[in-house]
Amino acid sequence: MSAPTIYKWTDADAPQFHGNATISEVEAVIRGCLVDGYSAGLTRKDPPGATPWSMPFADATGFILQQGGSQPRKCALKFYSIGTNYLYCSVHAAVSWSDINTPITEWTDGDTAHRVGLGYGNNSASFNVPWFIMATQRSVYFNFGDNRLSLDSPLFNGIDVLAGKSQNTAGWFFGDYIPTLPSQTTNQVIIMNDRVSTQSNEYTSVLAKPTHTATFGGIKVVSGTSSNIDESMILCDFIINKPARSGTSLLGGIPATTAVDLVPTFTGNNLYTIPARIVGHNELLGIMPGITFPVNPHPYPHGSEILSFPSGGDTIYVFNTSNTSNYFITDGEWGVD
Secondary structure (H helix, E strand, C coil): CECCEEEECCCCCCCCCECCCCHHHHHHHHHHHHHHCECCHHHCECCCCCCCCECCCEECCEEEEECCCCCCCCCEEEEEEEECCEEEEEEEEEEEEEECCEEEEECCCCCCCCEEEEEECCCCCCCECCEEEEECCCEEEEEECECCCCCCCCCCCCCCHHHCCCCCCEEEEEEECEECCCCCCCCEEEEEECCCCCCCHHHHCCCCCCCCCCCCCCEEEEECCCCCCCCCEEECEEECCCCCCCCCCCCCCCCCCCCCCCCCCCECCECCEEEEEEEECCEEEEEEEEEEEECCCCCCCCCCCCEEEEECCEEEEEEECCCCCEEEEECCCCCEC
């Protein structure tokens, strides 16, 4: 079991990509974090774990990212087809790949509408898009920010959503969850989008949506059930409390009828959060590693920095979406390799 390694765009010698990013720039960021590491000496950032992620196949059209770790089952995700404007990348998940175009026991059908968000970068090669990646050798959260202000040194959240402007930060996940049954080995999930629209909110609310709806994406595809059948790829939902926001089920959202309050909700000087659990076919599959949500849904600051605060010796990072919602990720023990 492991705590994550944290990679961010402000690290020394960290790879960067831009508002008009190519697939090779996205590969460089992900490879730099999860496969090769970056920088040297005291600022060296190694890839996570003793057996990190790998990229068995890559060419000018895309690349395959494969899980690491000691387990023989190492699922893989193909990245391809970059979309500009609101940045996104099409993805295709499978248990493995025999080459860059041939999935083996695929989770998704290769539809280019299956996408993950890459933040917002003003469509310019001149300005970097901020990113913040948290990973073990089997699981990874990708968080991408907004540089619409066209800053040479971008801040993660860019424009303040509470000032009435959009904030196109995107968050998504690929890897192991903590299974309800310890014997479960098909405990992998991809949390992504499945909408054709290029509107930013289709890509930024993925980790903040407990369910997949006709209005927003947030699809969650799990590789297998408790019967341990590889071919049983199912959709699942988060089980969490539903915030009091009219017409939506965004997590940590601002109630539609409540004035904006930037002070987190504490009870007895403590902040209470709950883990995100996942369910499919009416059974509890397990718990998502590292990610939690506040028990009482109140807005947290949407400023230019990533909010973080100590929690029992660990740090909790608060990420915001363009829909005035939040999700929390801890840098403590995740419960997965």
